[in-house]
Amino acid sequence: MIPLPRLQELVLDGIKQLSFPNEPSALYDPLRYILSLGGKRMRPVLTLMGCNAFGADVNAALPAALGVEVFHNFTLMHDDIMDNAPLRRSKPTVHTKWNSNIAILSGDAMFVESCRLVMQSPNASVRPVMDVFTKTAIEVCEGQQLDMDFESMDEVSINQYIEMIRLKTAVLLGGALKIGAIIAGANDSDANHLYDFGVNLGVAFQLQDDILDVFGDADKFGKQVGGDILSNKKTFLLLTALNKASGTTKDSLLKWINVSDQPQEKVKSVTQIYNLLSVREQAEAKMNELYDVAISHLNSIPIPDANKKPLKDLAASLMVRQN
Amino acid sequence: MIPLPRLQELVLDGIKQLSFPNEPSALYDPLRYILSLGGKRMRPVLTLMGCNAFGADVNAALPAALGVEVFHNFTLMHDDIMDNAPLRRSKPTVHTKWNSNIAILSGDAMFVESCRLVMQSPNASVRPVMDVFTKTAIEVCEGQQLDMDFESMDEVSINQYIEMIRLKTAVLLGGALKIGAIIAGANDSDANHLYDFGVNLGVAFQLQDDILDVFGDADKFGKQVGGDILSNKKTFLLLTALNKASGTTKDSLLKWINVSDQPQEKVKSVTQIYNLLSVREQAEAKMNELYDVAISHLNSIPIPDANKKPLKDLAASLMVRQN
Numbered sequence: 001m002i003p004l005p006r007l008q009e010l011v012l013d014g015i016k017q018l019s020f021p022n023e024p025s026a027l028y029d030p031l032r033y034i035l036s037l038g039g040k041r042m043r044p045v046l047t048l049m050g051c052n053a054f055g056a057d058v059n060a061a062l063p064a065a066l067g068v069e070v071f072h073n074f075t076l077m078h079d080d081i082m083d084n085a086p087l088r089r090s091k092p093t094v095h096t097k098w099n100s101n102i103a104i105l106s107g108d109a110m111f112v113e114s115c116r117l118v119m120q121s122p123n124a125s126v127r128p129v130m131d132v133f134t135k136t137a138i139e140v141c142e143g144q145q146l147d148m149d150f151e152s153m154d155e156v157s158i159n160q161y162i163e164m165i166r167l168k169t170a171v172l173l174g175g176a177l178k179i180g181a182i183i184a185g186a187n188d189s190d191a192n193h194l195y196d197f198g199v200n201l202g203v204a205f206q207l208q209d210d211i212l213d214v215f216g217d218a219d220k221f222g223k224q225v226g227g228d229i230l231s232n233k234k235t236f237l238l239l240t241a242l243n244k245a246s247g248t249t250k251d252s253l254l255k256w257i258n259v260s261d262q263p264q265e266k267v268k269s270v271t272q273i274y275n276l277l278s279v280r281e282q283a284e285a286k287m288n289e290l291y292d293v294a295i296s297h298l299n300s301i302p303i304p305d306a307n308k309k310p311l312k313d314l315a316a317s318l319m320v321r322q323n
Numbered sequence: 324m325i326p327l328p329r330l331q332e333l334v335l336d337g338i339k340q341l342s343f344p345n346e347p348s349a350l351y352d353p354l355r356y357i358l359s360l361g362g363k364r365m366r367p368v369l370t371l372m373g374c375n376a377f378g379a380d381v382n383a384a385l386p387a388a389l390g391v392e393v394f395h396n397f398t399l400m401h402d403d404i405m406d407n408a409p410l411r412r413s414k415p416t417v418h419t420k421w422n423s424n425i426a427i428l429s430g431d432a433m434f435v436e437s438c439r440l441v442m443q444s445p446n447a448s449v450r451p452v453m454d455v456f457t458k459t460a461i462e463v464c465e466g467q468q469l470d471m472d473f474e475s476m477d478e479v480s481i482n483q484y485i486e487m488i489r490l491k492t493a494v495l496l497g498g499a500l501k502i503g504a505i506i507a508g509a510n511d512s513d514a515n516h517l518y519d520f521g522v523n524l525g526v527a528f529q530l531q532d533d534i535l536d537v538f539g540d541a542d543k544f545g546k547q548v549g550g551d552i553l554s555n556k557k558t559f560l561l562l563t564a565l566n567k568a569s570g571t572t573k574d575s576l577l578k579w580i581n582v583s584d585q586p587q588e589k590v591k592s593v594t595q596i597y598n599l600l601s602v603r604e605q606a607e608a609k610m611n612e613l614y615d616v617a618i619s620h621l622n623s624i625p626i627p628d629a630n631k632k633p634l635k636d637l638a639a640s641l642m643v644r645q646n
Contacts, residue, residue: 027468078431082424101405101471104427108401109464111434116457119450126450127442134439141432145350148424 001310002052004045010058011044014066020113030094030106031113034073037089043176044069049314050180050194053307060122061183064129067117068176071133074110075140077103082148111137118179125183132182132195136175143168156234158243162203170202193297200294201315207287208319210235214271215280226267232257236286240279241270249273291319324633325375327368333381334367337389343436353417353429354436357396360412366499367392372637373503373517376630383445384506387452390440391499394456397433398463400426405471434460441502448506455505455518459498466491479557481566485526493525516620523617524638530610531642533558537594538603549590555580559609563602564593572596614642 015035020028044065051061079085080093081103087093095103121129146164150156178195186194213228214237228235245253253273259266274280294315298308338358343351367388374384402408403416404426410416418426444452469487473479501518509517536551537560551558568576579592597603617638621631 021465024465024468024472026472027465078427081427100423102468104401104404105464105468105471108431108434109461111431112457112460112464115438115453116461119453119457123450127446130438130442134435134442137435138432138439141428141435142344142347142350145347145425145428148428149347149349 001306002048002058004049004310004314007045007048007052007058008041010048010062011041011065011069014044014062015041015069018066018070026098026102027106027109030077030098030102031110033097034077034088034094034110035070037091039089041069043072043172046173046176046198046314047180049310050177051184052180053194053301053303053311054181054184054186054190055303055307056184058180061180063117063120064133064179064183065176067114067120067133068172068179070110070117071114071137072172074107074114075144077107077110079144082144121179121183125185128182129179132175132178136171139167139171143171150234153234156239158236158239161234161236161239165206166199166203169206170199173202173205174198190301190303193300197294197297197311197315200290200297201318204287204290204294205318207236207283207290210237211280211283211287214274226263226271229267229270230263236283237274237279238270240282241274241277244277244279244282245273249276287319291315324629325371325381327372327633327637330368330371330375330381331364333371333385334364334388334392337367337385338364338392341389341393349421349425350429350432353400353421353425354433356420357400357411357417357433358393360414362412364392366395366495369496369499369521369637370503372633373500374507375503376517376624376626376634377504377507377509377513378626378630379507381503384503386440386443387456387502387506388499390437390443390456391495391502393433393440394437394460395495397430397437398467400430400433402467405467444502444506448508451505452502455498455501459494462490462494466494473557476557479562481559481562484557484559484562488529489522489526492529493522496525496528497521513624513626516623520617520620520634520638523613523620524641527610527613527617528641530559530606530613533560534603534606534610537597549586549594552590552593553586559606560597560602561593563605564597564600567600567602567605568596572599610642614638 018035020031022028047061047065047068048058051058076088077094080088081095081100085093086096093103094106098106115130115133118130118133119126143164143166146160147168150161150164174195174197177198178191181191181194210228213235214226216225227233228238232238241253242250253270256266256269256273295312298311298315301308341358343354345351370384370388370391371381374381399411400417403411404418404423408416409419416426417429421429438453438456441453441456442449466487466489469483470491473484473487497518497520500521501514504514504517533551536558537549539548550556551561555561564576565573576593576596579589579596582589618635621634621638624631
């Protein structure tokens with residue numbers, strides 16, 4: 001098996017070698033800019049890992065892997081407009097540095113470029129690979145729409161929330177892996193098990209993110225703790241707390257949701273309510289359950305354990321991250 | 324040859340049978356809405372005509388034709404946000420009826436759906452068809468960016484303007500035809516001649532649009548005459564006038580460009596200057612030149628004259644349109 005650092009290097013080199021026209025600069029500069037902001041490059045690495053797990057030459061999957069990364073960055077560019085986000089990886093977002101129109105159009109161009117890259121997959125796999133890619137892409141749009149819908153909805157169930165993060169975040173991890181598997185020539189059953197491994201891991205990963213946002217170490221987590229509480233984001237924690245709370249605890253939770261002028265007190269008080277109701281434990285139980293399902297899908301694939309090890313190691317490392 | 328009305332019927336039936344999920348409604352309702360607003364459906368008809376000209380079954384090209392139409396409507400949805408346009412075909416634009424975020428995301432979803440449709444092309448042609456589709460898509464983005472760039476540029480040359488409308492409008496007509504030709508099994512040379520026919524016709528068509536905006540019959544043209552003059556749009560006419568004018572005529576033209584509070588007088592005076600400088604004649608000469616180039620490309624294709632006739636008839640009808 002090719003070690004993870006070597007796969008990461010392949011991805012970073014590939015991104016460096018992507019070449020886009022210079023003009024019109026307002027179309028292509030934002031594209032180069034957002035791709036230069038870094039990030040873990042987890043998704044393209046997953047595509048290479050998916051390919052490697054089935055013993056095929058990962059170079060065959062490199063264009064598709066880069067396409068997945070360009071697609072991911074396209075969604076970030078458009079999401080940042082919709083979320084009115086000023087910063088991305090501590091740098092100004094594209095619509096802030098340029099303007100919204102440029103971020104819309106440059107994002108559109110990125111999506112086209114991502115298609116072109118994925119289309120460079122080998123002939124035998126190009127159609128099933130594109131099927132996974134476009135299905136995943138439309139689901140990511142659906143997830144983003146649900147996320148926006150939830151902001152103005154009074155009632156969101158835990159299941160609706162899980163479905164939203166599955167679409168918005170997890171299917172792209174599963175899709176990235178499955179694309180690599182298809183390019184390696186994996187059969188449908190094996191490719192689908194790998195997909196389900198990625199999707200379940202992705203949902204677990206997002207639940208961990210929700211937990212870290214409240215209970216993480218601010219220094220290690222790399223962003224302000226309590227951001228979700230301050231914005232009343234309907235995360236697994238808040239929805240669980242709203243379900244479990246009753247009496248004065250519920251009154252107190254509802255009161256704090258409506259407070260916006262005492263940020264520190266709000267984070268502290270809502271966190272206390274979460275502790276009182278053991279919502280962290282409940283979130284961790286769900287996270288572990290999903291993690292176990294993910295691993296069981298990986299275990300169902302009839303390839304040598306050595307081929308699964310990098311994926312298991314990655315999964316384990318994702319689940320204890322502090323940032 | 325299949326008569327034009329029959330091809331139009333095939334396209335309209337195909338659009339009617341397109342099926343998208345109901346939920347999330349804020350993602351898919353705008354998509355259904357913009358596709359329901361009508362329009363000439365010229366681009367998908369061109370794809371079927373391109374296929375039919377080479378004697379193949381047009382049903383093989385129908386999914387790609389519909390993909391081209393969905394793509395075109397995606398660009399309209401995003402362009403309307405960027406142009407801050409309140410109306411599209413006399414109905415509220417998507418970002419007006421819903422909001423900008425919904426128009427961004429629903430447009431993204433339309434682009435994915437257009438890829439899925441184009442990917443339904445027959446196996447033998449799917450890769451070259453997607454190559455044309457993605458190349459065209461990125462060029463349309465480039466054209467829209469140039470159009471926005473031109474608004475704030477002091478100097479735009481006639482050649483830059485022609486290149487902008489080639490990218491923004493014409494390549495999609497050429498691309499639509501070429502996709503049909505490829506699906507029919509046309510060779511590269513023939514497919515490229517058909518592409519060049521479409522591109523030259525498209526630029527000529529846009530120049531006619533510029534002319535009609537100033538000199539058209541308001542009732543037949545279906546929109547306010549003089550809109551381009553009022554918005555100081557750098558069309559072929561204005562750029563030619565700025566090139567040709569000198570002395571007091573130039574002073575007068577520059578003065579009127581800066582006037583915004585006397586719309587009727589502005590349209591009247593700038594039109595008089597255009598007449599004085601014979602810019603209409605110059606635009607028509609360019610338009611006719613491009614039209615002739617288009618026809619010469621069509622004539623270069625070694626297929627029976629009967630196969631070319633529908634395309635020649637369509638080209639002729641486009642060039643005398645009053646709306």
